[in-house]
Amino acid sequence: MLITNLEHFLATDGSIAPKEGPALRLADYLTKIVVAETALCQTQPETMVVRCRRRPNRKPCAGEIDSYIDPVTNQIIWWCSVCEEQGSISHWQGSLWDCTDNAQSH
Numbered sequence: 640m641l642i643t644n645l646e647h648f649l650a651t652d653g654s655i656a657p658k659e660g661p662a663l664r665l666a667d668y669l670t671k672i673v674v675a676e677t678a679l680c681q682t683q684p685e686t687m688v689v690r691c692r693r694r695p696n697r698k699p700c701a702g703e704i705d706s707y708i709d710p711v712t713n714q715i716i717w718w719c720s721v722c723e724e725q726g727s728i729s730h731w732q733g734s735l736w737d738c739t740d741n742a743q744s745h
């Protein structure tokens with residue numbers, strides 16, 4: 640399970656801190672999951688599909704990321720239904736990618 644804290648990927652202005660390499664790709668991936676999870680009630684949910692990032696045997700995994708917000712910890716729990724990679728994201732609340740009503744009222 641890939642346990643991540645979104646704050647570790649953010650610069651002081653709230654943008655993604657890594658500029659290149661695996662850290663940037665992972666940060667990009669995690670922020671997409673946060674948007675997909677928190678924007679469920681927005682229009683056009685089909686544009687919110689996050690593709691699995693794994694490439695088993697050098698072929699892109701065909702899976703899509705599913706997620707939910709854990710009601711106890713408020714972490715976003717995500718997983719791929721095909722390869723079963725899974726992880727959690729904490730400290731996403733209030734980030735630029737938090738699309739919940741709470742964020743908009745700040």
Ligand SMILES: [Zn+2]
Nearest residue numbers: 691700719722
């Ligand atoms: Zn997968």
